[in-house]
Amino acid sequence: MEKEKDIFVVWEERYSVGIPSIDEQHKELLIITNKLYDACHEGEEAARAYFKEAIKSAVEYVQFHFTSEERLMERVNFPELATHKVQHSNFVKQVLEEVKNFEHGKSFVPNAFVRFLRDWVLTHIAMSDIKYAEYIKTLKKQGTLQHFF
Numbered sequence: 001m002e003k004e005k006d007i008f009v010v011w012e013e014r015y016s017v018g019i020p021s022i023d024e025q026h027k028e029l030l031i032i033t034n035k036l037y038d039a040c041h042e043g044e045e046a047a048r049a050y051f052k053e054a055i056k057s058a059v060e061y062v063q064f065h066f067t068s069e070e071r072l073m074e075r076v077n078f079p080e081l082a083t084h085k086v087q088h089s090n091f092v093k094q095v096l097e098e099v100k101n102f103e104h105g106k107s108f109v110p111n112a113f114v115r116f117l118r119d120w121v122l123t124h125i126a127m128s129d130i131k132y133a134e135y136i137k138t139l140k141k142q143g144t145l146q147h148f149f
Ligand SMILES: [Fe+2]
Pocket: 069, 084, 088, 124, 128, 129
């Protein structure tokens, strides 16, 4: 019997921030992470070829997602927007640095990169995204946000 394919990271309800459009984007980030993980096990050459394309679309998607979140935080005047933005841009910088290493054949370990991606995304959702989500929840309860949602 064929071995059941192991999935690297599975979306769980506890990752939900309660905003469907953001949850969808977070799910997509996990899908991208899983694809990169799968590519790590395709043999070195195939992994390299796949990574080249996959990493590019991962970076693009991450930037699109961060922009969506930042717009949302701006719209609701989230007080910790600046700190959150710094976290986003530091992450993008780190990823771009890794992409450069990959392109120049430097010390790039696909497996380590994929784990870093997963851990960062899940920690960021749990520690930081949850803050603006809670803030929005409170505004909704107060009835100040009807026109947004
Ligand atoms: Fe975020």
